Amino acid sequence: MTPRYESAGVIEYTGARGPTRHARALDLARGRVGLSRSAVARFYAPLADAISAREPAFVLAHNAPVLPWLLRDTDHRVVLYAHNDLLRTYSRHEAGRMLESVAAIVCVGESLAERTRAALPGSLAERVRVVRNGIDCERFTPSANGGTAPPGNRAAPLRIVFVGRMIAEKGPDVLIRAAEQLGRADLEFVLIGSHGFARDAPVSPYEQELRRLADSARSRSGADIRFEPFVDRMSLPAMLRDADVLVVPSRWAEPSGLTAAEGLATGLPVIASRVGGLPDVVGTAGLLVEPDDAAVLAEAIAALADDRELRRRMSQRARAHALEHDWSWAWSNLRGVLEEL
Structure with missing residues (x-):
């Protein structure tokens, strides 16, 4: 994946093909009856394998609720980094089982955090934290006029x-x-x-x-x-x-x-x-x-x-x-x- 940030080291691995729509539907059905979501697990398994053999560290699992479960037997501290409502298709029981070993769940806003807490068992709801996204103030900068020209006194509307x-x-x-x-x-x-x-x-x-x-x-x-x-x-x-x-x-x-x-x-x-x-x-x-x-x-x-x-x-x-x-x-x-x- 490109571009890559110079400030970060890169761990490369051979990924698996993403699950089809049919496979995702089967995963949803499996989750509702208490089974693991095997299709999404197969997709993330190569990533988990690439991480598991490394020295213990914090792992920020971006929008990947399955990753804490895949790394549950390692010494890594897995933090689920939620940018979306990831648990909307999970029962509270399934969410508890998949995230039992998670160190924390970081949500990018309080509104999302509230929905996430509501989808979790009480013990896991206490692990939810809010870290709002930062703003790129280097790439995004004001124009010369700052949008302050009045209507009628400018060349364009x-x-x-x-x-x-x-x-x-x-x-x-x-x-x-x-x-x-x-x-x-x-x-x-x-x-x-x-x-x-x-x-x-x-x-x-x-x-x-x-x-x-x-x-x-x-x-x-x-x-x-x-x-x-x-x-x-x-x-x-x-x-x-x-x-x-x-x-x-x-x-x-x-x-x-x-x-x-x-x-x-x-x-x-x-x-x-x-x-x-x-x-x-x-x-x-x-x-x-x-x-x-x-x-x-x-x-x-x-x-x-x-x-x-x-x-x-x-x-x-x-x-x-x-x-x-x-x-x-x-x-x-x-x-x-x-x-x-």
Whole structure:
């Protein structure tokens, strides 16, 4: 896997083929009757073998609940590092059996931690810790104007940007409906992303529906809406610097909200849904709105569009908040958890 971080040593191993959809379904059935999930165990077994013979150490098992079980007879201290709701298909009994030997379970937000604790037996719930993700403040930096130019005094409209997968859970349709309600010539809405992680991926049925919704918004109110396909990590910082406002209109419980964090680091005023881990990420540096409410979102966008001073203050707060929660801050928190163990 590339790119690789120069700060980390690499353990290479020959991996196994990932489980098919049918195999995952069988795993789910096996887990419900108290058996091990053999397909996912086979996938992670080469990794466990590569780790097990090494000197005892902390092993951070990223989104891999099976790894503590595979390494249960070793001297390693395995920490399950949860970036998603990993136990949603596990019974409390199965979760207890698979994670009995885990040293700790680290969740990237309090909302995710609450759901994880609820899925665990009491003894394991006590091992849950929260370590929020850090923000990359070196790659993501503000533009020269910081998004503070007022409408009417700039060569182009104020650019309102969505970045993420074009799936219903991310709520891009909510932003399109808000754009239609606003119908302002001084605003430009750019939706960046694809259903998958490739620029040339086929347009999904949901993406087709988004385009129909955008066409309707243009015809009804003259809203300026355009789409950009998926952009890679190297291109994203420049695209965010070209934006004036970032909107994260998710309707599902985002565990953390990477895009919101990167918008803050770029010094963008951020409007995000009050759901999942997004309030933790945005804090008081952005505006929070109820999910799936286009009218409320439109009001928040209008408030920013009409108030240059508000955008300036939010831009400054955004960057300051990001710098206070960079990767060194996150690493310090994680190190504190490991030292407790």
